[in-house]
Amino acid sequence: MKNKLLTDRAALFLGDAARVDAVLAPNSIDAIVTDPPAGIGFMGREWDSDKGGRDAWVTWLADVMRKALYVLKPGGHALVWALPRTSHWTATALEDAGFEIRDVVLHLFGTGFPKSLDVSQAIDKQKRNMDEVRLVTRWIAEMRDLAGLTNARIDAAFGHNGMAGHWTTQGAQPEVPHAAHWPKLLELLGIDELPETIREITERLVAEKGKPGPNWFRRAITGHHEMASPVQRWIARHGHRANLSNGARRDEPATDAAREWAGWGTALKPAVEHWILCRKPLMGTVAANVQQWRTGGLNVAACRIPHASPEDLSASKARNPGRAEPVTSAVYGASRPQQRIDESGRWPANVTLDEAAAELLDAQAPGSGASRFFYVAKPTRTERDEGCTHLPFRSGAGACGRKEGSAGMNSPRAGATSGGGHNHHPTVKSIALMRWLCRLITPPGGAVLDLFAGSGSTGVAALAEGFEFVGIERDSDYVEIANARLRHELGPEAETAQTNMG
Ligand SMILES: C[S@@+](CC[C@H](N)C(=O)[O-])C[C@H]1O[C@@H](n2cnc3c(N)ncnc32)[C@H](O)[C@@H]1O
Incomplete structure (x- = not known):
């Protein structure tokens, strides 16, 4: 040293x-x-x-x-x-x-700050495309195995920590890779072109990435939570609002399921x-x-x-x-x-x-x-x-x-x-x-x-x-x-x- x-x-x-x-x-x-x-x-x-x-x-x-x-x-x-x-x-x-x-x-x-998920909002944000997402992640997992790769090697190639697990899982949090990741991923997998069905589904899922499901847009906005700090005000205007219980918008659930879980979160304020x-x-x-x-x-x-x-x-x-x-x-x-x-x-x-x-x-x-x-x-x-x-x-x-x-x-x-x-x-x-x-x-x-x-x-x-x-x-x-x-x-x-x- x-x-x-x-x-x-x-x-x-x-x-x-x-x-x-x-x-x-x-x-x-x-x-x-x-x-x-x-x-x-x-x-x-x-x-x-x-x-x-x-x-x-x-x-x-x-x-x-x-x-x-x-x-x-x-x-x-x-x-x-x-x-x-x-x-x-x-x-x-x-x-x-x-x-x-x-x-x-x-x-x-x-x-x-509590970094809490609003359960009711999350329900209305849900998309109904998990089957399609898992179809893509299953395909990537199969290609990974055929190429003799591991998730750790894919992560290392991208400089990520655990992302390849999401791209290849049939479990709770499957993720379709972003558009920018596909060329490198295909190169690693040794594939020139995506099969037609996978390409069609992937393009649609990638375009929908980051966008909430349709019920989200049916929630009536009633105001915003009070925000204590300039950072929170900034986040509320530009950031990932739904992750924050403070600084988030106030709105009404759009569905029965979301109504049932209104007021529920996932984290306490760290103190x-x-x-x-x-x-x-x-x-x-x-x-x-x-x-x-x-x-x-x-x-x-x-x-x-x-x-x-x-x-x-x-x-x-x-x-x-x-x-x-x-x-x-x-x-x-x-x-x-x-x-x-x-x-x-x-x-x-x-x-x-x-x-x-x-x-x-x-x-x-x-x-x-x-x-x-x-x-x-x-x-x-x-x-x-x-x-x-x-x-x-x-x-x-x-x-x-x-x-x-x-x-x-x-x-x-x-x-x-x-x-x-x-x-x-x-x-x-x-x-x-x-x-x-x-x-x-x-x-x-x-x-x-x-x-x-x-x-x-x-x-x-x-x-x-x-x-x-x-x-x-x-x-x-x-x-x-x-x-x-x-x-x-x-x-x-x-x-x-x-x-x-x-
Ligand atoms: C939580 S921070 C410490 C911050 C520090 N208390 C201060 O006031 O600036 C932990 C630090 O450990 C360093 N670190 C992580 N693994 C290490 C390792 N194996 N050997 C030496 N440093 C390491 C990181 O680079 C990081 O700067």
Whole structure:
């Protein structure tokens, strides 16, 4: 692996996380804080593919984490990000690798959109052409077998992830290839011309592609749902409206079947992410392990939740007379560069939350609970771009490989950004959150490892907390961004190292 940045305190490797044991010594790392892929093909990204299914994905992550366990000190903790939908995969991989699962820290956020299908609308959109679609997919499957091909090879030829499965299935989601895909597909199958019946059906199905069935046009439009954000308004005007429960049109069912299922959807509003807290087995007792290796405990004192000071509270009340105490960074001070360490603060809980989630909680039960949890401001564009404004700017759609306004831009992943920027990584984490997580599990001056460093948020946070940092990332564009952000955080230290390296 190629080391892009090296000072006494920071190293960044361009390469595969599965090779971590080739670049780091056994028992050399104090803590792992990492945000791995979730296996959901996030925004069409190949790095987030499921590697061929549940078992393959778990085997892959378990292999990486087994090597990470080898470089971690006995009793060292890891905080590993996971999405609720595939969190059990991540936890299984961690256990298989040899970690003990200790807890799950929930991060609550209020900004996710429900990516829900309107069941009633879907019924009226249905087309009655499935038999014909399956006729085409059966034919493609037969030709594939005759040509001695596999779906994986077809996908590889197109650079797709799983599409060939839809083109060849008799199952639930058959798909006729787009017009643009046919010439290459026929070439792969070794066929000069489509048989007459298949050609006739295919041309009609391709022309109807993306168009709803006739009942859709019989639904009476009664208005539009309220749209919270400019992105949602944009999507409602130009995007795949029917995928969104918010920002979608209001209309009346056209058929009895659609009437029966009016009000039904398929997804909840995403409002939580997991950080799985796990530990490499101790050598002996906690007391013995901590003294020998400096690992094994959690830094409770440094992560307490400060009580709001009287000045903060009265300043806040003056701004919001008559309202329940709002949750702001002015009150909690959590995202300030120097977090107050208050021995009398609240014991850190296994919940953190962003401003929107805090306001929701506070509105439901005024003054009740939000202030008990670590509050994290959402990362701003300025925070994401800090240190890398000299790198090229990429627009939102270009940055995440999606069309502007498409459903994929409307991501359930917290911190997911459709805004583009100099740091155009689509899942940049908040520095305040990463600082708190690093501080919780790393002994003073210890070394933090991020196996999936992305744009380097863990590294910036670890360095800001005075820790050492080692990051691995396999995408060279992201390494360049992480390198710039880390250098900015290191300041003159990085310049000196650069000079020494010649
Ligand atoms: C969810 S992102 C991390 C984003 C990061 N937390 C940030 O704030 O920028 C996961 C990253 O893992 C990288 N990745 C995926 N598979 C990898 C592998 N086998 N080795 C190293 N990096 C990998 C991807 O390129 C992606 O940037």
